[in-house]
């Protein structure tokens with residue numbers, strides 16, 4: 001199955017950041033109008049992610065209605081539904097703009113001294129130019145990704161078998 005590409009609706013900016021941190025190609029635009037969101041998603045062949053039943057009811061685009069308001073639970077649901085490993089491409093995309101990160105030489109980046117003393121590898125976003133390093137925030141996210149990949153471990157028991165993803169007929 002081809003790697004899914006997503007378009008998060010206006011409210012799902014936190015999920016968009018988590019998906020991008022997991023290296024999954026995810027678009028999001030602030031205050032985008034529903035009609036335009038659907039149009040963009042169709043044009044870019046992305047699956048719309050939403051908590052809005054009105055958007056989910058649209059027939060002219062591939063849509064996923066999410067079962068939870070919690071971004072980590074949303075990510076877990078998508079990893080299960082699409083068979084995604086959140087660690088496979090983790091930290092290869094910019095959480096802010098979805099750009100691709102490329103490793104940069106330490107002397108090419110501007111970072112605070114405290115960062116330079118703890119980290120020796122740096123990445124730069126080809127979209128917005130932000131510099132990233134693997135500090136506490138990355139360790140925290142990696143731990144969440146490991147929990148998600150661990151599947152049922154650490155999750156309360158319950159009937160949670162997501163249906164397989166469906167694709168619209170073309």
Ligand SMILES: [Zn+2]
Pocket residue numbers: 094095096097098099125126127128129130
């Ligand atoms: Zn960026």
